Amino acid sequence: MxxxxxxxxxxxxxxxxxxxxxxxxxxxxxxxxxxxxxxxxxxxxxxxxxxxxxxxxxxxxxxxxxxxxxxxxxxxxxxNQVRKMVLELLLANHDRECTTCESSGACKLQQYASDYGIKRLRYPNRSQMLPLDTSSLSVVRDPNKCILCGLCVRVCKEKQGIGVWDFKNRGSKTEIVAAMDQPLAESACINCGQCIAVCPCGALTSNSSSIQEVWAAIRDPKKTVICQIAPAPRA
Ligand code: SF4
Ligand code: FES
Structure with missing residues (x-):
């Protein structure tokens, strides 16, 4: 058309x-x-x-x-009013410790909050301090920063054909989990980093493991490595 x-x-x-x-x-x-x-x-x-x-x-x-x-x-x-409201609602459910966030300066949520002049929120802070998943050699998951955009779910399934990430629960209890709510290290993750590349707001960041450790994990015969492609560009 x-x-x-x-x-x-x-x-x-x-x-x-x-x-x-x-x-x-x-x-x-x-x-x-x-x-x-x-x-x-x-x-x-x-x-x-x-x-x-x-x-x-x-x-x-x-x-x-x-x-x-x-x-x-x-x-x-x-x-602009609607966008500001959307940003405020997302920020109300987001860990806003930006000064210690690895994605500070590269976070789309932070950038848009600044662009739209958001100085304070009209909504109460609903973020809970849930534990981080640091089990993986390559990816750290911080559920307190997740905005449920689902990009990690789609990139892992549609680009890598694996589907490590998925949604759990519904409504206000919705969260992103790996492998039916297992630590990421126990999933089929191949450490490709695609999910980190698309995550807009610091909920998925890279672990500080050495590249040798990551490649050793990738070569592990128990892991199913489907392909290694360059990280998808940021949206
Ligand atoms: Fe959450 Fe990041 Fe996944 Fe989006 S890409 S659902 S913010 S973990
Ligand atoms: Fe259009 Fe999220 S609803 S970019």
Missing amino acids: SGKITINGQIIDFTDEKNILAVARKAGIEIPTLCYHPELTVVGACRLCVVEIERMGIQASCSTAPVDGMVVYTNSERV
């Missing part, structure tokens, strides 16, 4: 782009995202990519297909 849409007054052609986000980015219009990656399936989980569409209201741009004649605004007052 092809056609033209108007974004912020600019008429843009689309051809095979599957969502408004891709059309906007093609034209150099930036929209913030936390759960989107162009090479993975789209789930529309974080809602940070919302835009305002005439006659449709506020919609997630990553999961809304462009339709010929659509008129879209990516930075209206309403859009």
Whole structure:
């Protein structure tokens, strides 16, 4: 399907782009995202990519297909209000010890909070101090920083064909676990680091193990190494 849409007054052609986000980015219009990656399936989980569409209201741009004649605004007052609320809700459930976080300075959540001028939260802090999983040679999982974007789940399943990570529970009790809630070291993880590369906010970081230890684990015949590919680019 092809056609033209108007974004912020600019008429843009689309051809095979599957969502408004891709059309906007093609034209150099930036929209913030936390759960989107162009090479993975789209789930529309974080809602940070919302835009305002005439006659449709506020919609997630990553999961809304462009339709010929659509008129879209990516930075209206309403859009910015919704994005701020989304960020505040995520931050209310996030360990905000940024000064000691390995991802400080490379964290999308931190960057967007700064971009949207978030100085204080309207919502109570719900983050619990759950134990970290440091069992793996390559990956440290900090559940207190997870925003449930699901990128680790999808990259491990769709790119590596393994599926170490998955969701557990539902609603406010949802969490990401490895291998049916086992320590990561006891899973089929091949230490490829793809999940670290896509995690937007420091919930998955690299362990300080030596590269020799990691390669020894990869060569372990008990592990099923399917492939080793370069880490997926950050979304
Ligand atoms: Fe997203 Fe990281 Fe949580 Fe996985 S661990 S769901 S990549 S925030
Ligand atoms: Fe669209 Fe998360 S990037 S909902």
